[in-house]
Amino acid sequence: MSLLHATEAPASAPVFREISADDEEQQPAEIESLCMNCYQNGLTRLLLTKVPFFKEIIVSSFTCDSCSWTNTEIQSAGRIQDQGVRYSLSVRNKRDVNREVVKTDYATTRIPEIDFEIPACTQKGALTTIEGILERTIVGLQQEQPLRRAENAQVAEKIDEFITKLQSLKDGETPFTFIIDDPSGNSFVENPFAPQKDEALTVTHYRRSREQDSLLGIETVDGQKGSEEKPEDLRDEVLQFHTNCPECNAPAATNMKLVQIPHFKEVIIMATNCDACGHRTNEVKSGGAIEPLGTKITLHITDPSDLTRDLLKSETCSISIPDLEFELGMGALGGKFTTLEGLLKDIRELVVEKNPFTLGDSTTSDRKEKLQEFGKKIDQILEGQMKAHFVLDDPAGNSYLQNVYAPEDDPEMKVEKYERSFEQNEDLGLNDMKTEGYEEKGSC
Numbered sequence: 001m002s003l004l005h006a007t008e009a010p011a012s013a014p015v016f017r018e019i020s021a022d023d024e025e026q027q028p029a030e031i032e033s034l035c036m037n038c039y040q041n042g043l044t045r046l047l048l049t050k051v052p053f054f055k056e057i058i059v060s061s062f063t064c065d066s067c068s069w070t071n072t073e074i075q076s077a078g079r080i081q082d083q084g085v086r087y088s089l090s091v092r093n094k095r096d097v098n099r100e101v102v103k104t105d106y107a108t109t110r111i112p113e114i115d116f117e118i119p120a121c122t123q124k125g126a127l128t129t130i131e132g133i134l135e136r137t138i139v140g141l142q143q144e145q146p147l148r149r150a151e152n153a154q155v156a157e158k159i160d161e162f163i164t165k166l167q168s169l170k171d172g173e174t175p176f177t178f179i180i181d182d183p184s185g186n187s188f189v190e191n192p193f194a195p196q197k198d199e200a201l202t203v204t205h206y207r208r209s210r211e212q213d214s215l216l217g218i219e220t221v222d223g224q225k226g227s228e229e230k231p232e233d234l235r236d237e238v239l240q241f242h243t244n245c246p247e248c249n250a251p252a253a254t255n256m257k258l259v260q261i262p263h264f265k266e267v268i269i270m271a272t273n274c275d276a277c278g279h280r281t282n283e284v285k286s287g288g289a290i291e292p293l294g295t296k297i298t299l300h301i302t303d304p305s306d307l308t309r310d311l312l313k314s315e316t317c318s319i320s321i322p323d324l325e326f327e328l329g330m331g332a333l334g335g336k337f338t339t340l341e342g343l344l345k346d347i348r349e350l351v352v353e354k355n356p357f358t359l360g361d362s363t364t365s366d367r368k369e370k371l372q373e374f375g376k377k378i379d380q381i382l383e384g385q386m387k388a389h390f391v392l393d394d395p396a397g398n399s400y401l402q403n404v405y406a407p408e409d410d411p412e413m414k415v416e417k418y419e420r421s422f423e424q425n426e427d428l429g430l431n432d433m434k435t436e437g438y439e440e441k442g443s444c
Contacts, residue, residue, distance in 0.1 A: 028047040028059075045062075059074050072126075073126060080216055085181075089178045090200040090201075097130050099190045101188070101189050101190070102187055106183055106216060113176045114176070121215070137166060141162070205329070239257070240255050248274065254271065256271075268284065270284070294395040294397055294417070299413045301389070303384070307341035310337075311340050312401075319347070321390060322389050333346055
């Protein structure tokens, strides 16, 4: 295998660059490699790029001039997310079948109506559509049909019937449920109604099981942690460890500190600063346990000073702005300790500026205008020209919005405590958690 050509990038340029048709310096590397179809030499092109919502990826394309065989695939080069993600889409028409899908190697694809499943690690990652996934399956089943008809006609007939069902789903003639379950958290299904909520699409973030951690190669070795070490008081200490920048992948330092929020609880703040590209990010982890009750905080934004309130959003907290018909599920944006103004800017950047399905040739004018209008309304709130209600809903009870009248009640803010539903307890991993009866078991 020999490297034929690779465009040299400036030393300060990031390894993974944003996809852009105007970036002339972003050229793929070309590698001479063996064709697995005819065993002659072909050409593999590798492009290291970055797609919003999917982090860094490596796009590879192989072509063979001898037998005309081609193959394309993607591999995730970004970090594994803190939680797994599960997308469930109710496909009702041809338009739903054309939705774009990012599917990683670790994702499991299911269609319960026909008992169809593509297990994890059986296919390479792909940036495709639901129709493309079904078409790839149909082609794969049809390849061995002549041999099956010769060896076992009954099996071949059943597979023909199954192919007919898949073709009906691909053509949008039969409604079905399309499910992607990715423990790495790096898969994605398009929401064509963004920034509004898609009633047909359900997104669930969950904690990985031990088996899923093992599949991803992040299993914790028993006995690795020193159980005999005495706990240290970290309240007055800033810990620092080395990591890579999420933007340019250059070596960077992450600082971690335990902070006590007044009238709330302890949280862990993690901040990363990159000297190479100047990127800064912060992430918050709850320092306490899951609360007995969920918390819903509603603030009526009536004055620009409301935007300066401190805000803690945990990973389990969802955000909604009813005045804009906007809802952001838990897990999106991760945990943050910022101000209300900072969070609104992050929402605008996530939904409008970094939405992969509104960039390039794949976007439509209606979708682009809708998102631009949403961005203008966010700007109006930030400039104090528009009043709105802002809602934080955290079933774990670990989110916080500053009460500027504390310890008195805030007339513009309402805090509600509620009993979690079975589904919310399931998302938090509480339904199968045993918390009683250990004393009896230990005394036997």
